[in-house]
Amino acid sequence: xxxxxxxxxxxxxxxxxxxxxxxxxxxxxxxxxxxxxxxxxxxxxxxxxxxxxxxxxxxxxxxxxxxxxxxxxx
Numbered sequence: 001x002x003x004x005x006x007x008x009x010x011x012x013x014x015x016x017x018x019x020x021x022x023x024x025x026x027x028x029x030x031x032x033x034x035x036x037x038x039x040x041x042x043x044x045x046x047x048x049x050x051x052x053x054x055x056x057x058x059x060x061x062x063x064x065x066x067x068x069x070x071x072x073x074x
Contacts, residue, residue, distance in 0.1 A: 016073050039069060 017035075021028045046061035 013073075035069075035073075039065070042069075 017028045017031050020031045024031070042065050043062060046065060050057065050061060
């Protein structure tokens with residue numbers, strides 16, 4: 001999919017949320033809440049995993065999770 005206009009991050013996120021809401025027949029706030037809950041659960045899991053494995057760096061995991069979520073919504 002090509003986008004002809006250059007969007008700011010906020011505009012791109014808002015457009016993705018609106019599209020998701022239309023596809024699911026829900027409100028934009030419900031979509032945002034779902035995404036926030038997923039992100040919080042993933043970060044919580046990453047921190048727990050890092051506590052039990054000294055080789056895992058929590059900041060690296062947070063970055064990887066953020067990149068994964070960004071790629072998922074792109």
